[in-house]
Amino acid sequence: MTPDKTYATETAKAERLLPAITGPADLRKLPLTELPKLAAEIREEILRTVSRTGGHLASSLGSVELAIAAHYVFNTPHDIILWDVGHQAYAHKILTGRLKRFPSLRQLGGMSGFPNKDESPEYDVFTCGHSSTSISAALGLAVARDLKNEKHKIVSVIGDASLAGGMAFEAMNHAGQMNKDLIVILNDNELSISQSVGALSRYLNRIITNPAYNKIRKDVEKVLKRIPRFGFRAYRAARRLEEGLKNLLVPGMLFEELGFRYFGPIDGHNIAQLVSVFRNTKNLNEPILIHLVTKKGKGYKFAEANPADFHGTGPFDLDTGHKACKKEAKSFTDAFGETVVELAARDPRMVGITAAMVDGTGFNKFCQLFPERFFDVGIAEEHAVTFSAGLCRGGFKPVIAVYSTFLQRGYDQLIHDICLQKLPVVFCLDRAGIVGEDGPTHQGTFDIAYLRHMPNLTVMAPKDPEELKRMLEFAVRQPMPVAIRYPKGAAFRVSPEARSPAAAAPIQYGKAEVLREGRDVAILAAGSMVNIAMETALLLSRKNVSAMVVNSRFIKPLDEELLERVFAGAKKAVTVEEGVLEGGFGSAVLEFAERENIKGVKIRRIGLPDIFLEHGKRDEIFLKYNLTPDAICDVIMNEVIKS
Numbered sequence: 001m002t003p004d005k006t007y008a009t010e011t012a013k014a015e016r017l018l019p020a021i022t023g024p025a026d027l028r029k030l031p032l033t034e035l036p037k038l039a040a041e042i043r044e045e046i047l048r049t050v051s052r053t054g055g056h057l058a059s060s061l062g063s064v065e066l067a068i069a070a071h072y073v074f075n076t077p078h079d080i081i082l083w084d085v086g087h088q089a090y091a092h093k094i095l096t097g098r099l100k101r102f103p104s105l106r107q108l109g110g111m112s113g114f115p116n117k118d119e120s121p122e123y124d125v126f127t128c129g130h131s132s133t134s135i136s137a138a139l140g141l142a143v144a145r146d147l148k149n150e151k152h153k154i155v156s157v158i159g160d161a162s163l164a165g166g167m168a169f170e171a172m173n174h175a176g177q178m179n180k181d182l183i184v185i186l187n188d189n190e191l192s193i194s195q196s197v198g199a200l201s202r203y204l205n206r207i208i209t210n211p212a213y214n215k216i217r218k219d220v221e222k223v224l225k226r227i228p229r230f231g232f233r234a235y236r237a238a239r240r241l242e243e244g245l246k247n248l249l250v251p252g253m254l255f256e257e258l259g260f261r262y263f264g265p266i267d268g269h270n271i272a273q274l275v276s277v278f279r280n281t282k283n284l285n286e287p288i289l290i291h292l293v294t295k296k297g298k299g300y301k302f303a304e305a306n307p308a309d310f311h312g313t314g315p316f317d318l319d320t321g322h323k324a325c326k327k328e329a330k331s332f333t334d335a336f337g338e339t340v341v342e343l344a345a346r347d348p349r350m351v352g353i354t355a356a357m358v359d360g361t362g363f364n365k366f367c368q369l370f371p372e373r374f375f376d377v378g379i380a381e382e383h384a385v386t387f388s389a390g391l392c393r394g395g396f397k398p399v400i401a402v403y404s405t406f407l408q409r410g411y412d413q414l415i416h417d418i419c420l421q422k423l424p425v426v427f428c429l430d431r432a433g434i435v436g437e438d439g440p441t442h443q444g445t446f447d448i449a450y451l452r453h454m455p456n457l458t459v460m461a462p463k464d465p466e467e468l469k470r471m472l473e474f475a476v477r478q479p480m481p482v483a484i485r486y487p488k489g490a491a492f493r494v495s496p497e498a499r500s501p502a503a504a505a506p507i508q509y510g511k512a513e514v515l516r517e518g519r520d521v522a523i524l525a526a527g528s529m530v531n532i533a534m535e536t537a538l539l540l541s542r543k544n545v546s547a548m549v550v551n552s553r554f555i556k557p558l559d560e561e562l563l564e565r566v567f568a569g570a571k572k573a574v575t576v577e578e579g580v581l582e583g584g585f586g587s588a589v590l591e592f593a594e595r596e597n598i599k600g601v602k603i604r605r606i607g608l609p610d611i612f613l614e615h616g617k618r619d620e621i622f623l624k625y626n627l628t629p630d631a632i633c634d635v636i637m638n639e640v641i642k643s
Contacts, residue, residue: 016041023097024071035072035271039064042091043299045102047318053105054314054437055113056087058297058307059159062189062268066157066292067091069274070185073282074153077122080141084134084158084168086114087312088187096123106437108616108624113438129441130409131379132165134158135184139171142180153183153282160188161356164378169258172287176259181285184260187268189296189307255289264291269298308359312438329493332486335465336428337362339472340399344370350476351391353377353400355384361401361430381406385413385425392423397476400425404432404444404485411450418481419456425482426475432461432485433528433578434608434622439615444485445608448526449583451483452556458482458509459556461527464491467504467553474507485527485555487578488618492531498538500531500551512559518548521640522566522573526552526585529576535629536576536636543633545641555585558592567593567601572640574604576632581607604640606632 017034018041021027030038042064050057068091070081076096083089093111094102098120104110115124126137138156145152162168163186175182252262261284266277274292281288296311297303302321303310310316316323344350344366351373352366358376367374377384381402388398407414407429418425432444451459458480462468468486475482505513515530516537525533530551537547548570550562566573575586586605593601608625622628626635 018042018045018094018099021095021099024076024095027068027071027095030072032272032275035065035068035275039068039271040299042068042094045094045099046090047300049103049105050090050313051316051318052103053107054312054316055090055106056311057300057313058303058310059088059189060090061300061303062294062296062298063088063157063187064091064298065269065271065274066185066187066294067095069271069278070155070157071095073275073278074155079153079155080125080138081123081155081157082125082134082138082141083115083128084156084162085131086128088157088159089115092123093120096120106439106615108614108620110615112615114441116439127440129438130406131162132158132168134162135168135171135175138182138184139175139178139180142175142182143178146180153181155183155185157185157187160186161379165380166382172255172258172260175287179259179286181287183281183288183290186264186289186291187294188265188291189294252289252291260287260289262289262291264289265293266291268292268294312360329490330465331488331490332462332465332468333360333362333430333488335468336401336430336472336486337365339469340401341366341369343399343472343476344373347397347476348373349395349397351375351396351398353384353388353391353398355379355381355402355406357401357403357406357430360403361428363401381409382413385410386417388425389413389417389421389423392425393421398425399428399472399476401428401430403435403442404429404447405435405442407447408450414451414457415454419454422456422480424479426472427481427483428472429483429485431488433487434613434618435488436618436621437615440612443613444487445579445613447483447485448555448577448579448585449587451485452583452585452588456480457556458554460484460554461552462486463500463525463527463530463551463553470504470507471553474509478509487528492528492535494531494535495538498531498534500534507553510554510557510559512553512562513551514548514562515551516547516549518546518570520546520570520572521636522548522550522570523636524550524552524563524566524573524575524585524589526555526575526577526579528578529627532627532629532632533576536632539629539633540636543637545637547636552585555588558588560592560596563589563592564596564598567598571600572602574606574632574636574640576627577605577607578627579607580610581605582610602640602643604635606635 017038043061046060083092098111101111106113112119114129117124117127134156138154142154158168255262263277263281267273277290281290295304296307314323340352352363353375354361354363355377356379358364358367377387384400388400391398429447432447435442435444451457460471462471471484475484500515515534523533523537533549537549540547575589577585584607586607590603593603613621
């Protein structure tokens, strides 16, 4: 019997608790003994919804008890809870008055899959989706609280993978130095604690979290510090004794050295124990780290057995765990994965690097075949970029595969450690453009704008997976850094009449290809928009408009020779791109026309607006922002041809 049926059976025996929870105040009215039942109901709700909508399942199932205990003990929203990344916050959303909206999770116009300040400004103080930010934000809130002489708690919930990010440790170092009243809850779903160590740590934590113990501790501190000459030495010796005992039994030394009092490891699924620890530590008024050990996918056997498969999942069948997805054409990610393996087999200097996205970027086969040449650096994009610089300087050929939205985190390293050094590292930007259901923090719409102004960097965009293969083969031969951007999924499918020529021209540096000749208007397309441009040209032909279609291939450098020919002929051009217009591909074309003092040419740019795009299915976002062949055809007819 699958867990959802088990839950349904259990909760049918008594009146359900969840419908009466309209906010944390209702939660705090429940007796402690009812909270495990509430946890079961929340898991049932998460499973039922995510099996239909897709979403971040394993992490959210693993943090249900954490969310319940935190809202039960802390006086939210007066007290503030920040969820790092936020993909584990579904229970938090349900408990904070969003149960009725939860079925709309990740749907266009529905509930976000991450904490979102526009959705719930009371309980989601920050919109988030990238890792390792919560402790910095929490410390800022704590300092602001103290400057205003306010009294409330600030709690950061961060996962073990996110804690490995450099920014998290920078924040902890600062927080420990400032000795601010701040609580960090470490949600650790990776460590395996033995029974003996776990038993000792539970016993020790019962002692050191006890209010009586901490009152005596504070009193002893005051007395010792008053003793002339030797008082502070005696206090330090006592503190070291306590720390030494804890470090013999539990892995808290690092956090203590950073200035945090460490409590843990604690069973993150034992609600009574969580409530006790949170209550006993909430009034200590110093930097606190509470280490919880949880299980990803808790309560759903398929997610427990394969947490990576259910980290970010599409719709699936609850009874079998099978993904309810239809087979589509080969994706860009598939093409990358196949090609990078072929290249590595031919060249022993090829190395692969990713930041906690082995499967998502298509590196899974590479890491199996060439484990000694593959490096998953964890959630540390800045390190990944500079690490690749070192490998490159050491004589290897690094290929970094990373989501477009996450490469933003390595912006300075790209400039300082790659481009300035002129190092031939290849950056493969998956999920460039519209990503879809993950929303504004994950949409890869800014990469053209933040890459094309970097000196020494070549920027390319393939029209389909086959062209990505050829671009990769081309990129690894270049003496300078190259970035290749490509979208989620497969290329846009076009009708047979609109398809590109079967025999594509070979890739030459900085050279575009003309896929269709035309005399009335030129459509200059970048990457994923090329096939859409071909379909648009077919629609225009039915309106007696002859459109040239150019596959730009290179966003930087542009094929200036071809652009001069285009502008000399059609006198009307349209650029189309799956990215923000500001600083994008169309801007590059405009800059070229200005620089070369080309007059008498009308250039119309089509792309995405200067906003953070909301969540929704990829095709829904395309439709809403007029990036479909029909919409582009209308713009060309009404604003370009008739002007």
